[in-house]
Amino acid sequence: GAGVSQSPSNKVTEKGKDVELRCDPISGHTALYWYRQRLGQGLEFLIYFQGNSAPDKSGLPSDRFSAERTGESVSTLTIQRTQQEDSAVYLCASSLDGVGEQYFGPGTRLTVT
């Protein structure tokens, strides 16, 4: 069956531009997570959606970062006015009901020049 998919796989953007990253979770998974992985670092939690509950935004590093999710499907992570320190791999994960195993997508590698 289909896993978590993310697009684009790579994105190069100029400093100051806005970018949108897309995540398609596994069908039927109610929980969706965004993480960031900077070079040589572990994964940092960004935002968490669970069903119709208000998202947990506690990991967003600044107000330039935002995310939306349509129902229990696609999510978009938006970074406004990108900075070089935003360069990282952005990983999306989903889980069946928010408990236990999270299934990860292949990530979007963002490079800000």
Add this chain to the structure above:
Amino acid sequence: AQSVTQLGSHVSVSEGALVLLRCNYSSSVPPYLFWYVQYPNQGLQLLLKYTSAATLVKGINDFEAEFKKSETSFHLTKPSAHMSDAAEYFCAVSPSGNTPLVFGKGTRLSVIA
């Protein structure tokens, strides 16, 4: 707050030798614990998870990990390393299983022929 410490950012073993990757966590409640593997240019894949059942957890590819509450450890082992085991390994903790994971910084495993 939860935290995860992985001792050694890089571990190198000979093919056929024992693999030992160390993970210590801090948690105020009995945690859910995970090991993920990330092969080059791929997303994260779950190796194994501890969810308060048996303390010795067996995962894929002959990996296993033992939960030791007294030591707050969840070290990953494999009796005999294969070249294909070369990858980045991440330990992660979740306090209740339905919250975002807190990851360690990862350990890169190299296997020498």
